[in-house]
Amino acid sequence: MPVSATTVSASGNRIPKIPFWAQIVAGLVLGVLLGWFARSQDVAWLKDTLDQVGSIFVQLLKLAVAPLVFFAILVSITNLRKVNNAARLATRTLLWFMITSLIAVAIGLAIGLVTNPGAGTGLTPKDGQKPENAGSWIDFLTGIVPTDVITPFTELNVLQIVFMAAVAGIAALKLGEKAQPILTLSESVLELLQKALWWVIRLAPIGTVGLIGFAIADYGWDLIGKYATFTADVYIGCALVMFGVYPLLLATVAKVNPIQFFKGAWPAIQLAFVSRSSVGTMPVTVKVTERLGVPKEYTSFAVPFGATTKMDGCAAIYPALAAIFIAQIFDVQLGIKEYVLIAFVSVVGSAATAGLTGATVMLTLTLSTLGLPLEGVGLLMAIDPVLDMMRTATNVAGQALVPVLVAARENILDRDAYNAATSSPIDEAEVRGAEREVAVPAAA
16 A cells, blocks of 8 residues: 555655546456456356455454554553543543444434335345354353463454453553553554554456456446445445444534544545455544544543444344345335344444444344344345445445544533544655655666
């Protein structure tokens, strides 16, 4: 990922570089074209290549997830000792997570009830398929505590990793100075992981080509036609939350300019759209939140916490619409009780999504709570990559929003920094500083 609009050549001349957002757009366009060509011309090797490119990119993101989550949560909890009124900040952060999730799920339910996304699709219960791994409240509650310290990392059980990191962080706070060597090591490891993840992030345009291209080559446009209403509902619902609810909260609760928020948060939002991973985007989200004037000590707690539990797209809008969609396919009537249960699951069970690509566990948790057939999950698996891009972008926008709201309400928001935020790559200032410090030799 280019970190500035220009770079310096050996001769001292500035060579224009393509902005990261433009690289992402180019990747999207190229992916669509290659996917269409692979499908229309039945080019098997091209389809397989696109699949491999996209899979490798996602796998590289996932490779850093387990240690990144552990050390980010551990360090974020211990960083609270540097913040005044830490308990109140943590409580208000959680409260705003819940409030925005309730608003998001209400919007999802309203859109679903108005548009009837399952009607007229031509899909039947026979088109569904029960997922191999289904979520339930018993699994959710009992699965929080791991049976050993190794398995959560090897099986990428993020919820258990969060539990262990929280316990370790709280224990470190209780130990005080005795835990300082461990905290120093943890902070160094976290920096190392974030640096390595930056290298992966730079590959996002290439990953976009593979992910989008394979989706088009494998599923084609006919599939999207069957899910047109549902897909539009998810995108409209996410857009209403991100560009309607969030700006309203910024203007009324934080009393700041909403446009400035999107300027500052844009690098994280666009990366989330491509990577489909809240955790993979977390280092960028941390940096843009700091750039928006939120104190670093509070940001280092709120963003990692939100990256694993704050999912307005995947855990609120999507399961609400999906439940209505599946109920209509299977001809199951939903009433007030079921809608209340959907809202409850969205607020309490959002940690089940764990910040990874996809929201299958959250969906199965919702369906099992409502008593809907789990085979309905299979109806949505094919279209999931297309939906997940917008869902994750909404997730990440919310993860940056809440710290801004809380910081503004607590009068710890640097409003000058907020008003100066731009949509430039987040490390552009660092690069410019390095350019001033390092002399570039002229060509002989």
